[in-house]
Amino acid sequence: MILVLAESALELVPRELWRHPAVLADARRRGKRPGEILLDRARHHPAMSGLVDAERRGRPDIVHQVLLVFQYSLHTRRGMGRAYIHTRDGYVIAVDPRARIPKNYNNFVSLVEQLYALGRVPPRGEPLMELRREGLGDLLGELGGRWVVFHESGSRKPLYEIGVDVLNSVVVVGGFPHGDFENRWLLERAAARYSLGEESLDAAQVVCRAVAAAEAAAGLV
């Protein structure tokens, strides 16, 4: 299974917030410039009130939770998985299946900030995470142009029925906290849309179920 976490709420603090006291204090405390730190609602809430689309931004913890579930799964540890994080501002992070994502959130944030600064981590040797400017359409085209989407309005099927498809497909899940995909074509052109019920679940919960379905189909569990 290739996972694409789409429109993820991950970005550096945008320029218009660099001078806000909440951002300046956080940057100073961490010994960095405001433009070098990740936007995080938990730390920058007062600064985000006037930000366009604020309710869908500043949630690196969603990406962290998803990567912990995905990277440490049996399926990925056996080399059957690969994750790509597409961000709402047009970047793609390619994650090597061997990348050991820091379990501590603060360490994860520092790693991603290093990735934004250098374009890759670690700085030397084989990269475990690489950052590039790329849109969602180009990424999905590069991955073969066929994908399935997890979405509340998709068809509801038992996990054992979708396992083989999930295992062998590019699987798209939204990496944002509220609302729906802005790229509507993602749903319209998907080979299949799978629902886990009408109630909205956290992205990590959805990825956990997709991984479980894929692992069962692969005979790993």
Ligand SMILES: C[S@@+](CC[C@H](N)C(=O)[O-])C[C@H]1O[C@@H](n2cnc3c(N)ncnc32)[C@H](O)[C@@H]1O
């Ligand atoms: C936290 S949800 C996105 C926000 C959600 N639509 C809301 O307004 O609360 C993250 C992603 O998980 C997937 N997802 C969430 N609930 C789902 C469900 N019941 N069935 C299938 N996929 C789901 C979708 O890909 C969704 O974009």
